[in-house]
Amino acid sequence: MIRAALVLALVAGISFAARSFLPADATITGSGAALAFGFLLIAAMQTGHIFHDLRLPHLTGFILCGALFGPEVLRLITPSMLGDLTLVKKVAVGLIALNAGCELNFARLRPKIRSIGLVSIFGLLTEFVLLFGFFSFVLGRIEFTAGMTSAQRLTVALICSTVLSALSPAVVMGILKETRAVGPLSEMCLSIVVLADLAVVVAFSFTESVARAVFPPDVAANGAGPSIFGALAVHIFGSIATGIAVGLVSALYIRRVGQRIGLFVFAVLFVVAEIGGALHLDPLLVGLSAGLFLENISPVSGHEVIHETEVAAMPTFAVFFAVVGAEVHLHAFFTVAPYAALAALTRATGIFAGARFGARVAKVDPEVAARVPFGMFPQAGVAIGLANLVATSFKPWGEAASTLILGTIVINEMLGPVLFRMALARAGEIGKKREGSLLDLPAHAPTPEADVETT
Amino acid sequence: MHPDRLRIIVGLASALGLAVLLAQPKVKALEQRFGVTVLISAGVPFLAMGAIFSLDSVGILTPEVLIDLKPAFEFGLGWVGFVVGLHFDVRKLDALPASLGPVIVLESVVPMLTTAGLCAIALLAMGVPWERNAFARDALVLAACAAPSAPISIEAWERRVGRKAARMIDEVTSIDEVTGLALLGVVAILFRPENVATRWVLPSPAWLLLTLGLGGVLGILTYVLLRGARNAAEELTLLLGAVALSAGVAGYLALSVPVVCAIAGALLANLPIRDLEGLKKTLLDVERPIYLIFLLVVGATWRPLEWQGWVLATAFVLARVAGKRLGAIWSKRVGPKELPSARMLAIALAPQSPSSIVLMVSAATLYHGYGPERVRWAINAVLIGGVLTEVVVRILEWRRRRTGVDLTPIPPTRVHAPEPPKPLADEAPVITTTPEGNA
Numbered sequence: 036m037i038r039a040a041l042v043l044a045l046v047a048g049i050s051f052a053a054r055s056f057l058p059a060d061a062t063i064t065g066s067g068a069a070l071a072f073g074f075l076l077i078a079a080m081q082t083g084h085i086f087h088d089l090r091l092p093h094l095t096g097f098i099l100c101g102a103l104f105g106p107e108v109l110r111l112i113t114p115s116m117l118g119d120l121t122l123v124k125k126v127a128v129g130l131i132a133l134n135a136g137c138e139l140n141f142a143r144l145r146p147k148i149r150s151i152g153l154v155s156i157f158g159l160l161t162e163f164v165l166l167f168g169f170f171s172f173v174l175g176r177i178e179f180t181a182g183m184t185s186a187q188r189l190t191v192a193l194i195c196s197t198v199l200s201a202l203s204p205a206v207v208m209g210i211l212k213e214t215r216a217v218g219p220l221s222e223m224c225l226s227i228v229v230l231a232d233l234a235v236v237v238a239f240s241f242t243e244s245v246a247r248a249v250f251p252p253d254v255a256a257n258g259a260g261p262s263i264f265g266a267l268a269v270h271i272f273g274s275i276a277t278g279i280a281v282g283l284v285s286a287l288y289i290r291r292v293g294q295r296i297g298l299f300v301f302a303v304l305f306v307v308a309e310i311g312g313a314l315h316l317d318p319l320l321v322g323l324s325a326g327l328f329l330e331n332i333s334p335v336s337g338h339e340v341i342h343e344t345e346v347a348a349m350p351t352f353a354v355f356f357a358v359v360g361a362e363v364h365l366h367a368f369f370t371v372a373p374y375a376a377l378a379a380l381t382r383a384t385g386i387f388a389g390a391r392f393g394a395r396v397a398k399v400d401p402e403v404a405a406r407v408p409f410g411m412f413p414q415a416g417v418a419i420g421l422a423n424l425v426a427t428s429f430k431p432w433g434e435a436a437s438t439l440i441l442g443t444i445v446i447n448e449m450l451g452p453v454l455f456r457m458a459l460a461r462a463g464e465i466g467k468k469r470e471g472s473l474l475d476l477p478a479h480a481p482t483p484e485a486d487v488e489t490t
Numbered sequence: 491m492h493p494d495r496l497r498i499i500v501g502l503a504s505a506l507g508l509a510v511l512l513a514q515p516k517v518k519a520l521e522q523r524f525g526v527t528v529l530i531s532a533g534v535p536f537l538a539m540g541a542i543f544s545l546d547s548v549g550i551l552t553p554e555v556l557i558d559l560k561p562a563f564e565f566g567l568g569w570v571g572f573v574v575g576l577h578f579d580v581r582k583l584d585a586l587p588a589s590l591g592p593v594i595v596l597e598s599v600v601p602m603l604t605t606a607g608l609c610a611i612a613l614l615a616m617g618v619p620w621e622r623n624a625f626a627r628d629a630l631v632l633a634a635c636a637a638p639s640a641p642i643s644i645e646a647w648e649r650r651v652g653r654k655a656a657r658m659i660d661e662v663t664s665i666d667e668v669t670g671l672a673l674l675g676v677v678a679i680l681f682r683p684e685n686v687a688t689r690w691v692l693p694s695p696a697w698l699l700l701t702l703g704l705g706g707v708l709g710i711l712t713y714v715l716l717r718g719a720r721n722a723a724e725e726l727t728l729l730l731g732a733v734a735l736s737a738g739v740a741g742y743l744a745l746s747v748p749v750v751c752a753i754a755g756a757l758l759a760n761l762p763i764r765d766l767e768g769l770k771k772t773l774l775d776v777e778r779p780i781y782l783i784f785l786l787v788v789g790a791t792w793r794p795l796e797w798q799g800w801v802l803a804t805a806f807v808l809a810r811v812a813g814k815r816l817g818a819i820w821s822k823r824v825g826p827k828e829l830p831s832a833r834m835l836a837i838a839l840a841p842q843s844p845s846s847i848v849l850m851v852s853a854a855t856l857y858h859g860y861g862p863e864r865v866r867w868a869i870n871a872v873l874i875g876g877v878l879t880e881v882v883v884r885i886l887e888w889r890r891r892r893t894g895v896d897l898t899p900i901p902p903t904r905v906h907a908p909e910p911p912k913p914l915a916d917e918a919p920v921i922t923t924t925p926e927g928n929a
Contacts, residue, residue, distance in 0.1 A: 038718055045711060046735065053739040061687050063742055065855070068561035069568070070738025076731030077715065080724070122558050298779065309558060350727040 039084040042077070047104070050074045050111055059110065068119035071112050075120075076350055078104060079357040092456040094209045094356050098448060101360025112361050120358055125308035126301070127355035128205065129322040130344060133304070135208045135229055136278075136326015137337025144226055150397035151223060154390050154404075155231045158411055159200055161389025162382055166196035169381040173374055179435035190249040191436055194429070197242045198421040198440050199382055199414075201235045202228040203451070204319070206413035209352045210455050218464035219403050224410025224455070229323060232417055236271060236320070239421055246429060274317045278324025281307060285325065285340070286333035296343035319417060359415050359448070368442040375442030382447070386411045402462065409458035413451025414444045505539060505786055536782055537873055540789015551790045559787055564747060566780035567855070568737025570848045571748030573773045574671060575709075575755020576766070577664045586661055593825040594662050597839055598637040598669035600820065601813030606633035608809035609802065609871070616798050618864060627681040628864055630673060631853040632802075635872045636810040637670035638843035639663045647838060651830040658829060659838045667845045668752070674849050675701055675749035683744050683856055690743075701745050705753020708736040712754055713761045716769075726772065741855070748852050781844050784851050788873065791854075791866055798863075799870025806875040811882055814840045833890060840883045842876040 050070060057063070082100035083093030104111040144151065170192035174180045180188050207228045211221050281303055288299050307321050330337030368375060387408040394404030422444065426437035459465050543550035610629035618625040641663050647656040679697045692700070712732040719725035733751065740750035763769060793799065818836035822829060829835060850872040854865045 038714075042711070042714060042718070045714075049707065049711070049739060050735070053742045056688055056690055056743050058687060058689065065560035065564040066738050066741025066747075068738070069564040069734050070742050072561065072565070073731050073733070073735025073738050076727065077735060080727060080731065119561055123561075298776075302779075309555065346723065346726060349723045350730050353727060 036085055036088040039081040039088075043081040043085075046074060046077050046081070047111065054111060060113075067113070067116045068123075071116035071120055072123060072354060074104070074111065075101060075357040075361070076354055079353040083353065092210055092452045093213050094206065094352070094452045095449060097353050097356035098360035098363070098452075101357035102363040102365060103360075105361030105363065107363070107365045117358065117361055120354075122305075122308055123354055124358050125311060125318045126304050127351045127358075129304040129307055129318040130301070130347060130351050131205045131208050131355065132319045132322025133300070133326040134212070134341055134344065134348065135204045135225060136323045136328075137330045137341050138208075138211075138225055139229060139327060139330060140337070141327075141331045144222075147223065147226075150394070150399045151226045151230065153397040154223070154393040154399065154407055155227045155234070157393030157396070158227070158386050158390035158408065159231055159234065161392070162385035162411075163196050163200045165381050165385035166199050166378065167192055169378060170195045173377070177374070177435075177439070179432050183432075186249055190246050191432065193242050194246055194425055195378075195436055195440055197235065197239050198418060198425060199378065199443055200238070201414060201418040201421060202231050202411050203413040203415040203417065204228045204232055204323070205355065205417075206415050206448075206452055207410055207455065209356060210413075210452055210459070212348055212352060214456060214459055214465040215468040216459045216464040216466070217468040218462060219400065220406050220410070220459065220462040221464050223399075223403060223407055227407070227411060231411070233320075233323075236317075236417065236421075240271070243428065250429065270315050270317060271320065273314065274320035275324045277307065277311075277314075277316055278321040278326075279328050281321060282325035282328030282333060286329055286335045289335045289339065296340070297346055300340060300344050301347055317420075356415075359419070362419065363445055363448065364438070364441040365445070367438040368445040371439050371442040374439060375446060378439070378443040379446040379450075382443070383408075383412060406458040406462055409454045412447060412454050414447035418444050418447075505536075505543070508535060508539065534877060536785035537789040537792055540786040541792045541794065543786075544790035551787070556787060556790060559783065562783060563787060563851070563855070564737045564741050565734050566783060567747040567848060567852050568733045568740070568751040569773065569780055570777060570845060571671070571751025572733055572736075572755035572758075573770070573777060574667045574748065574845060575752035575757075576759045576770050576773065578668055578752075578756040579759045579766070581760070582661075583665070587658075587826045589824065589826045590658055590661065593658075593821040593829065594665050595669070596821045596824070597639070597662055597814065597817040597835075598666040600817035601636045601810050602633040602669070602673060604813035604816065605636035605806060605809040606630055608805045609633070612802055612805040613864075616801065616867075623681075624864070627677060627857070628868055630677045631850070631857075632806055632868060632871060634670040634673040634677065634853075635842075635846040635849045636806065636813065637673070638667040638845045638849075639814070639839040640841035640843045642838055651834060651838075652828070654828045655830045658826065659835070662839065663843070666839075667843060668756075670846070670849055671746075671749050671752050674746050674852060677853070678744075678746035678749065678856060681857070688744075697745070700743070701750060702753060704739065704743070704745070705736075705750045706757055708732070708739070708750065709754035709757025709761075712736070712758050713763075716758075716763070729769075729772070744856060746852050746856065748848055781847060784847055785873075788847070788851060788854075788869055791862075791869060792873070793866050794870070796863070796866065796870065799867045800874065802867045802871035803874040803878060806871040807878045807882060810842070810875070811836075811840050811879060833886075837883055837887055837890065840879055840886070842872075842879050846872055846876065 053070060079097040079100045082096035084096075086096030086099075087093055101112075103109055106112060106114045106117065141148075171189060174188045174192055174195075180191060183191070204225070207224055210216070211225065285300060285303060289296055292299075304318075304322070307316065308318055310316070311318055311321065326337060326340070329335050329340055390408040390411060391404060394407060399407070419441065422437045422440040425440065426433045429436070456465075540551060542548055606629045609632045610625055613625040613628055614620075618628065639662065642656070642659055644656055644660055647659060650656075651659070679694050679701060682694075682697065712729070715728040715732055716725055719728055732754075736751045736754050737747045740747045758769075759766060815832070815836040818832040818839065821835060822832040830838070850869055854869060857865060
């Protein structure tokens with residue numbers, strides 16, 4: 036822990052010194068991004084070690100590290116550097132989603148599909164209903180809805196509760212990778228968050244259409260064209276189709292060439308991330324569809340892909356969550372802290388009650404049923420993305436609603452991983468995954484003999 | 491789908507396909523078999539592809555796409571810098587024959603001098619201004635690119651000149667890159683890019699100290715990070731972070747990225763690492779895709795129709811090959827007696843190392859705001875020069891085979907039956923091969 040703290044201080048010192056070369060608001064595109072990437076990677080790993088020694092998830096350390104050195108606190112990482120890291124983030128999301136998809140084997144899950152479906156449906160519905168009730172009550176007391184009619188307030192509540200219903204496959208996947216957990220709880224949580232997140236993205240397209248209908252065109256000024264619903268449909272189905280294409284190409288490559296698979300997959304995700312911006316594709320959906328295709332339809336095993344890309348998994352998770360942390364809207368959180376805390380509590384209550392009820396109906400093992408809700412608490416990428424979409428799509432109120440949503444996400448982002456890790460530990464699933472892995476191979480660190488030689 | 495978007499997809503996908511194809515071990519094996527470098531096998535297709543993709547009518551490598559690739563670019567420069575630095579293991583250098591040192595110096599410094607001289611004349615003749623010694627800076631950058639020689643195929647050269655000589659040539663090719671990097675470092679210190687927004691105003695010696703100190707600190711940091719790694723995955727993560735941080739800090743301070751990273755890599759190579767070769771292999775595995783990205787992006791600035799680029803390329807090749815030949819003649823006089831003939835040595839060391847692309851790209855990144863046309867010519871000189879050099883080498887080799895003249899001392903071919911004891915009884919049996927020239 037002391038070593039990690041010292042390294043963190045050294046890296047931060049070097050980076051701050053380098054940043055002082057240019058004025059605070061200036062940056063250099065390529066070098067700034069490389070500096071931010073390198074710094075976040077090393078600093079996140081060190082913070083992860085410190086958190087590990089405190090028996091907290093590495094992932095929370097990554098997020099906190101990003102938040103601390105990000106644009107809102109110490110400002111070592113500037114907003115433009117974060118902008119330059121967008122591509123890295125997209126590639127990371129794609130890889131995380133691909134891994135998540137490859138983990139889900141429908142044939143294996145078939146006996147559990149009813150349980151997964153019931154827990155997801157009841158968990159999401161209860162969460163949504165409670166959040167909707169909470170926002171319907173609270174929004175009347177918040178300034179930005181002052182001039183709105185009751186119907187409009189309800190619509191804003193609908194939007195906020197839909198976005199906050201989102202779960203986080205990235206966080207769940209990150210915690211499972213970090214802890215090398217495997218077992219019924221891990222499997223169920225991963226299945227639920229992946230399927231539920233797809234449902235939330237689809238649901239958001241409906242609620243957004245409702246919002247467009249309720250708010251007159253001059254108020255709901257957005258540049259996305261006449262039909263957000265249509266655009267989102269294209270976005271969703273386009274992403275799924277692209278994901279299947281990516282899966283197909285990857286399967287062909289693995290079968291026909293079979294060399295440097297990790298590098299190939301990474302390069303494909305890079306191309307998808309690059310063109311995804313132009314085509315409005317969601318890297319999460321693309322990666323997920325590709326992974327599901329590989330594991331369930333193609334003759335290639337998804338685990339082969341996971342094994343081959345494992346080398347890139349640790350840096351991917353570290354940078355992705357550090358960037359997510361750097362994007363945390365701390366100022367937004369402080370302006371809406373009481374409401375955000377209440378919203379997070381309401382959400383947690385809804386998930387807990389709904390998931391427990393669903394699990395009881397589906398007759399899930401009580402040990403698993405008691406802990407499944409903890410896998411549904413974390414929030415990150417998808418929710419932040421949807422909140423940003425609200426800010427840009429619905430002016431003038433979208434900005435304020437987004438602040439409220441982001442403030443709530445901060446709490447779920449920080450506490451969710453800790454709670455989920457605790458649940459996995461209690462379930463005894465941590466460290467159960469034992470495949471041939473880079474985590475079992477030693478580093479090139481010096482041996483004691485080498486130390487003796489040098490002394 | 492919009493045709494522009496379709497173009498970007500098809501373009502990037504085809505670049506990806508070609509990169510994957512050319513990164514296959516089979517391609518490497520073919521290169522070794524035919525004795526060509528990555529410049530020939532992948533350089534020309536990627537360069538051409540970059541040039542075509544950047545055309546307005548094609549619109550694949552648009553300025554936005556190039557900006558997105560820039561961080562990868564800086565990172566790649568740092569990565570290759572680390573690889574070069576890792577070759578600089580003092581323990582290995584100490585094990586080399588003392589007389590090989592002058593050979594390394596001569597084989598890299600003489601081509602640098604001839605290239606600097608001839609390219610400076612060519613640049614001045616093409617109208618590059620005297621002001622602020624711009625021509626000198628460009629000529630020195632080209633000189634730095636002239637130093638590194640492409641790694642040889644040990645097996646092929648063992649058959650031609652014997653094991654010991656082949657090993658020596660191999661050592662020369664793995665160390666001469668350092669000379670080029672050193673010159674590039676000096677250029678980056680002497681010719682600082684002017685940026686009015688910077689908050690530091692330092693004299694050149696301070697920048698020299700900063701370059702060395704920064705490289706040293708980053709090397710120690712990398713060592714501390716790798717030493718603390720708990721497994722191979724974490725080690726790779728920290729290595730990625732260290733390279734990116736080194737590249738980012740150096741680039742941010744407008745220092746030469748590969749130079750700073752090479753210093754860090756050299757320091758790392760000389761600290762106790764259990765499996766230095768394994769670490770090198772990890773770094774080398776990604777080296778080729780990095781070159782391919784460089785070539786693609788560099789291709790976007792390539793203008794093959796600019797005659798100045800071809801003139802400079804010709805001057806570069808002539809000066810470099812002549813310099814290598816002169817260096818070989820001199821080396822033969824001062825170097826170990828096992829060295830092959832000057833002609834063979836020159837042929838072995840003439841092919842240009844892919845790391846010269848890195849040196850050129852690094853300089854182009856530093857000075858892209860100063861005479862973009864000159865940057866394009868210099869890029870043309872190094873890349874086309876690399877291809878032309880291989881053509882020249884083939885011609886020289888063909889001539890050498892035709893004349894059959896070679897003054898290489900004949901290394902022994904077989905293990906001789908033990909002879910009656912001589913006064914020097916501890917002499918090892920000598921393995922001999924017949925050089926091609928005398929066969």
